[in-house]
Amino acid sequence: MPDLPSNRRAGIANILWSLLAIAITLVFIFPLYWAVSTALRNPVDTFTVAGIGLPWLDFQPTLDNIKTELSTPEGLRALRTSLLVTVSAVALALGLGLPAAYALARFRFWSNADITIWFLSQRVLPPVATLIPFYLTFRAVGMLDTPWALILVNATFILPFVVVILRQTFLDLPRELEEAALVDGASYLGAFFRVALPLAMPAVASTGLIIFAFAWNEFLFASSLGITETKTMPAHMAGAVDTRGVQFWFMATRALIAMVPPVLLALFAQRYIVRGLTLGAVKG
Amino acid sequence: MWTGRIRLLFLMPAVFWVLLFTIFPLIYSLYASFHNVTNETVMERVQVPRLDAEGNPVLRPDGTPRMRTQVNRETVTDWEFVGLDNFRRIFNDPQVAEAVQVTAIFVVAAVAVEMLLGLLLAFLFNRELPGRPVLRMLMILPIFATPVAAGYLFFTIFYEEGGPLGWTGIPWLSHPDWALVSIIIVDIWQWTPFCFLVFLAALQGIPDDFLEAARLDTDSTLAIWREVILPQLVPVIVIVFLLRLAEAVKVFDVVASLTVGGPGNATQSLSYLSFRTGLRFFDVGYASAIAYTLLIAVMLVVTVLYKRIRSVYA
Numbered sequence: 155m156p157d158l159p160s161n162r163r164a165g166i167a168n169i170l171w172s173l174l175a176i177a178i179t180l181v182f183i184f185p186l187y188w189a190v191s192t193a194l195r196n197p198v199d200t201f202t203v204a205g206i207g208l209p210w211l212d213f214q215p216t217l218d219n220i221k222t223e224l225s226t227p228e229g230l231r232a233l234r235t236s237l238l239v240t241v242s243a244v245a246l247a248l249g250l251g252l253p254a255a256y257a258l259a260r261f262r263f264w265s266n267a268d269i270t271i272w273f274l275s276q277r278v279l280p281p282v283a284t285l286i287p288f289y290l291t292f293r294a295v296g297m298l299d300t301p302w303a304l305i306l307v308n309a310t311f312i313l314p315f316v317v318v319i320l321r322q323t324f325l326d327l328p329r330e331l332e333e334a335a336l337v338d339g340a341s342y343l344g345a346f347f348r349v350a351l352p353l354a355m356p357a358v359a360s361t362g363l364i365i366f367a368f369a370w371n372e373f374l375f376a377s378s379l380g381i382t383e384t385k386t387m388p389a390h391m392a393g394a395v396d397t398r399g400v401q402f403w404f405m406a407t408r409a410l411i412a413m414v415p416p417v418l419l420a421l422f423a424q425r426y427i428v429r430g431l432t433l434g435a436v437k438g
Numbered sequence: 439m440w441t442g443r444i445r446l447l448f449l450m451p452a453v454f455w456v457l458l459f460t461i462f463p464l465i466y467s468l469y470a471s472f473h474n475v476t477n478e479t480v481m482e483r484v485q486v487p488r489l490d491a492e493g494n495p496v497l498r499p500d501g502t503p504r505m506r507t508q509v510n511r512e513t514v515t516d517w518e519f520v521g522l523d524n525f526r527r528i529f530n531d532p533q534v535a536e537a538v539q540v541t542a543i544f545v546v547a548a549v550a551v552e553m554l555l556g557l558l559l560a561f562l563f564n565r566e567l568p569g570r571p572v573l574r575m576l577m578i579l580p581i582f583a584t585p586v587a588a589g590y591l592f593f594t595i596f597y598e599e600g601g602p603l604g605w606t607g608i609p610w611l612s613h614p615d616w617a618l619v620s621i622i623i624v625d626i627w628q629w630t631p632f633c634f635l636v637f638l639a640a641l642q643g644i645p646d647d648f649l650e651a652a653r654l655d656t657d658s659t660l661a662i663w664r665e666v667i668l669p670q671l672v673p674v675i676v677i678v679f680l681l682r683l684a685e686a687v688k689v690f691d692v693v694a695s696l697t698v699g700g701p702g703n704a705t706q707s708l709s710y711l712s713f714r715t716g717l718r719f720f721d722v723g724y725a726s727a728i729a730y731t732l733l734i735a736v737m738l739v740v741t742v743l744y745k746r747i748r749s750v751y752a
Contacts, residue, residue, distance in 0.1 A: 168565070168566075168567075171562060171565055171567065172567045172568055172569075174562060175562055175563060175567050175570075175573055176569075176573065178559065178562070179573045179576050179577055182576070182577055182579075182580055182627065182630070182631060183576050184602075185580070185588070185592065185595060185627060186579055186580070188594070188595055188602060189591050192594060206602065207602075250451050250452045250455050251452055253447075253448040253451070253452070254448060254449050254451070254452035254453070256448055257445050257448035257449040258449065260440050261441070261445035261448065261449075262440060262441065263445070263449065266752070267748060267751075267752030268748075268752070269449075269453075270751060270752050271744075271748055271751060271752060272456075273452070273456065274747070274751055275740060276456055276460050277684065278736055278737075278740055279464075279733060279736070280687065280688045280708075280709060280729060280732045280733055280736060281688065281690075281709075282688075282690070282709045282712040282713055282716075282725075282729045282732070283463075283464060283467055283726075283729040283730060283732065283733045284460065284463035284464060284467065285712075285713065285716065285729070286467055286470060286716045286717070286725055286726055286729070287462075287463035287464075287466035287467045287470070288463055289716075289717060290466075290722070291466070306459060307459070309455075309459075310455065310456070310459040310460060313452060313455065317452060333439060336439060341444075342442070342444050342445075342448075343444070367582045370584065371582070371584040371585060371586075373584075373585065373586040373690070373691045374690050374691070374694075374709075374713065377694075378713075387584070387587075388584055388586045388587065388691075391586060391587060391590060391695075392586060392695060402594045402597070405590045405591070405593065405594055406591065406594055408587070408590070409584070409587035409588070409590050409591040410587075412586075412587040413582075413583045413584050416582045416583070416584060417579050417582045417583055419582075420578065420581070420582040421575065421578065424575065424578065427578060427581075428635050428636050428639040431581070431632055431635075431636070431681075432636055432677055432681060433681075433751065434751070435677045435751060436639055436640060436677060
């Protein structure tokens with residue numbers, strides 16, 4: 155068996171590569187683990203816990219921080235606001251963006267390419283450039299500190315994703331199916347709703363999850379436009395630090411509560427993440 | 439087929455939405471950037487009847503209503519046209535110079551490390567590793583972590599007395615240079631996984647028989663790289679670079695949560711400076727001018743790369 159040594163060497167190399175991959179993954183996961191570990195500690199244990207703070211081994215974990223956080227009226231209100239704002243913004247962006255994506259994939263305009271890039275370019279704009287106009291306008295019409303203000307701006311931010319990603323999705327669908335429906339007497343609306351949309355549904359759902367995460371995570375406008383009544387989770391976090399000072403257990407607990415929804419939901423869109431985050435440019 | 443007025447019904451709502459909620463605000467802030475906007479609060483004291491819980495006036499024994507003093511506050515905003523003064527101010531403002539430097543260092547360092555590390559990780563994970571799907575799934579998690587929450591989370595991690603990185607003895611957040619490094623590390627943590635995922639997808643998109651055919655043709659690894667792997671990878675590297683660049687120049691959340699721009703102004707990015715100028719100090723005109731400078735810089739990059747972007751997305 156002359157090639158056994160080289161086989162074995164390949165095997166050992168593979169084990170080493172695997173260990174390296176696991177080690178790197180652990181490094182990237184560590185901050186999230188640390189959030190969980192700190193959130194589960196008794197406040198008095200925050201700095202006394204040794205090593206990497208494994209629950210049960212290094213300290214007795216408790217759910218008190220999380221329970222306290224979820225039972226304050228402000229915390230609950232922030233969660234509710236986040237959910238209301240995010241879901242509404244996603245619905246609005248899909249409602250506006252899906253037909254536009256379809257139109258840019260099927261109909262002919264003066265230049266479909268340039269219109270698509272025009273939508274895409276909205277994503278590149280620095281949000282601070284529109285912050286002050288939004289702030290002043292909402293203040294003038296009395297919409298500051300209402301969920302409406304946040305729904306409108308978030309829908310605006312995620313709309314380009316919907317248009318650009320789903321246009322690519324519709325382009326990838328065979329247009330013959332819709333054309334057959336059109337020949338059979340369906341209207342364009344019928345072809346869109348009955349033929350194209352059902353076929354695009356997995357991509358639409360995944361895009362929905364990804365833009366949900368983006369809208370949920372939005373902070374600049376959330377902290378500027380939502381002053382007292384309509385703080386979303388990210389804005390709520392920031393406010394707490396200002397008034398309460400540095401209380402690490404609450405910071406970690408709030409960070410955890412804020413992060414869990416977008417992170418978990420995005421996992422459901424795993425298959426589409428590469429496509430979604432590159433706005434359809436790379437197929438994952 | 440595929441013509442007719444109805445196509446406008448599909449497209450126009452989204453177009454009008456963008457015009458109304460993006461283009462209009464941009465015109466507004468361009469207008470603001472040519473003005474010196476000052477707020478003045480005018481207070482006026484007036485006597486109004488005191489009301490009880492039902493909204494009826496509370497009466498004195500003699501039948502006349504009890505009065506109370508109410509202070510009416512009104513903010514009067516004054517717009518004074520100053521031409522290009524705000525933009526001139528930018529060039530002489532040391533805060534802006536520092537913010538430009540901070541933003542540039544951040545963008546270059548973060549994007550370079552993320553792409554390099556992402557590429558190396560993609561090659562590592564492109565092997566047949568046991569448990570690869572689980573590891574890949576775990577690597578996705580940081581991408582969607584709320585950035586501002588990540589900032590606070592890393593505040594607890596970079597804590598110099600008793601934090602998990604305390605043993606390094608590095609003044610993570612109290613030293614100006616290290617504070618910027620810390621901001622960069624958070625961005626690297628969050629966005630390396632994105633670069634990694636996209637590069638991995640590109641590598642795995644190379645068909646196996648394609649590679650095998652190439653191996654039959656040549657023994658030279660270099661030739662396989664040049665002829666097979668790089669042509670697949672380079673366009674994707676360009677896309678990732680563009681996307682990361684566009685996001686990185688806007689850096690705000692982590693600055694706002696991890697360092698609040700400090701110590702001093704050592705981590706104050708352009709976005710953060712514009713935000714503070716506008717909504718903390720209410721110097722609306724100047725803040726708009728700063729935001730516009732950033733916008734123009736981004737637009738220049740987009741224009742230079744327009745053909746490239748167009749070939750990818752259209």
